[in-house]
Amino acid sequence: MATLTTFMSSVILILVILCPSIHAKPSKGIRAAYWPSFNSFPASSIQTSLFTHIYYAFLLPDPATFKLTITSEDQTKLPDFISSLRALNPPVKTLLSIGGGGNNATVFSEMVSTKQSRQVFINSSIEIARKYGFHGVDLDWEFPADVVDMSNLALLYKQWRQSLDQEAKASGKPRLLLTSAVYYASEFTVYGGPRSYPAGAISKYLDWASPMCFDYHGSWENFTGAHAALYDSKSNISTDYGIRSWIQAGVPAKKLVMGLPLYGKSWTLRDQKVNGVGAAAVGVGPGDGGILLYHQIVDLNARTNATVVFDNQTVSYYSYSGSTWIGYDDVGSVRLKVRFAKKMGLGGYFFWALGQDKDWILSHQASDTWKYGGGSV
Template sequence: MARDTGLLIVPSKIVIHPSPSMASNSIFLLLFSLLSLLHLHSSAAQSSVKAVYWFPDNEFPASNIDSTLFTHLFCAFADVDPTTYQVTVASQNTNAFSTFTTTVQQKNPSVKTLLSIGGGGSADIKNHFSSMASQPNSRKTFIDSAINLARSYNFHGLDLDWEYLATDTDMTNLGVLLKEWRDAVVAESSNSGKATLLLTAAFYYAPKIESLSYPIDSITTNLDWINAMAYDFYDPAWIQAGLPPKKLVLGFPFYGYAWRLVNADNHGLFAPTNGEGTGSDGVMLYKQIKQFMAQNGAATVFNASIVGGYCYAGTTWIGYDDTQSISTKVSYAKGKGLLGYFAWHVAADDNWVLSQLG
């Protein structure tokens, strides 16, 4: 997740991932292996997860969310103050965040809410996390302020969205941060008599970022689960590295990527392109893709062997996840004993057709 976007696999997946070489050359087909699962215990606090992220600047108010379709809702994003390292909420989001839980529980009193901190799309965010996690005092400030904010806004948990850790030191400090955070929420629960806050994190699609390895032991011990941002890519190595299946929640994209074909008559997989298509940087929400299909009479193709679809009209080619691919992935995750799945993001769906699957 993040303040950016992506796509997922199961059992193999068309992946359209923006890059300079792709924009100037061709549509790429990336096939991915099935997840290989190893043994391990489940998350003691949670039997299954069906979640989605929401953020306030998408012109989709929290009151519009059909919370009956989900077990958990992530409210994104709180910030880390670069000077004090306290977790804060932008002034324009204070009302929406402070009322988020009460708003979504009007339709589903049992839905759990988590405040997501950080997000992608900015080097500053990454640097703020790195600096915060490097010292005991700043970690404590971050942890204490996050817990206080969660309680004051009635969230049931906290979600760390620290993306693209840059050094081995960052990875080591992440492990320490998670341990101290777990200790703090347990102590706070004991002192307050309230249920222990959930702790989750949105991480890279694989357990390594280039040569840097996530602290698997600390993640397994201290987080209730991770949201693997398996949007554009997926690597089964999270499980192979020792993460329990019941600690893994897979990410689904409620959007796709549009590309401009060199030749409208050559519109299959691997067809040459010469740039991004319609949308913002080529990214189109699922509901926008459906609108494009209807308005342009786009032809649609679903390839069962790669569990992915695309559509085309004129020189516009769009790769995306549709109801067939999402439902297959849901069934796969359930069949393999994963904790669940989540989507980025709720406002991108088209009349809840993707959210209703599973």
């Protein structure tokens, strides 16, 4: 009996060493992703084991009334989204996201400008979220244009959170979550003049903020770039800089959820023999405006027998074949970025967007790395 016990103990020890995830306690945190309602990827196909929160993207406020607009398509997709996710196991929390890259920033600026208009917007968001059964609401205003917008944004966060607290108390239901997608850095000068996000209001009133750590480079430039570079020794256009700027501004690390892209950017090289990061380009490459989804990149690389390179300076990948150059994230860079998020003490990460992965490869890598600290490459 003693011999058998000793033998079993040895087997268990070997398994623990070889398979750390067997004994590792899963790390709690936010593993989120946006579901674009305008794409064809069905919500019923989401692998909920890989996520904790899923965003419905997007609704927009009416330009005149500031109440959320429910299109005829939303009338079908909203209930289907909720019912589909409720039928999946394990369960995830759902958030209603408002805004997005296609929003009219002027409408948001007008909406936040008075207490009355803010309240109309807030009441509408709560009404819609409760009607369809969401667990929270999310604001993706791209982007407040000046210091006045930022000041009013702080007032919106405060008023919104107070309204959510009051509604929860009156209804006896759990309070709706309040989150917000934000620029990758806390201060910026693009899309307007110099301004800073209201870090104090974000810290006090939001459950978390989600810096969009991507789109650093693209079709507007005549050189190749890592559009979601973790590091950049030549500029402040990097995730490392952006996340640290948020923490330095006073937002607790645990209230930051770092964005990761499931797409890449492509260029057409000026000289096929000059093909590194920063190489001269004469325009965009394949894809919609030089944007390729991860599953498209994997397939294109295989079809063209492209050369794939991991760039340890930016912690990203790029591939080239002929004059086509693509910068993107792959398994190794996703693992390192999620490790960075954990090391920084962040609250979690999110992906833009569901339906862009390839057989859930990057989603699996991120989830395993977050939960167990490792994951395979």
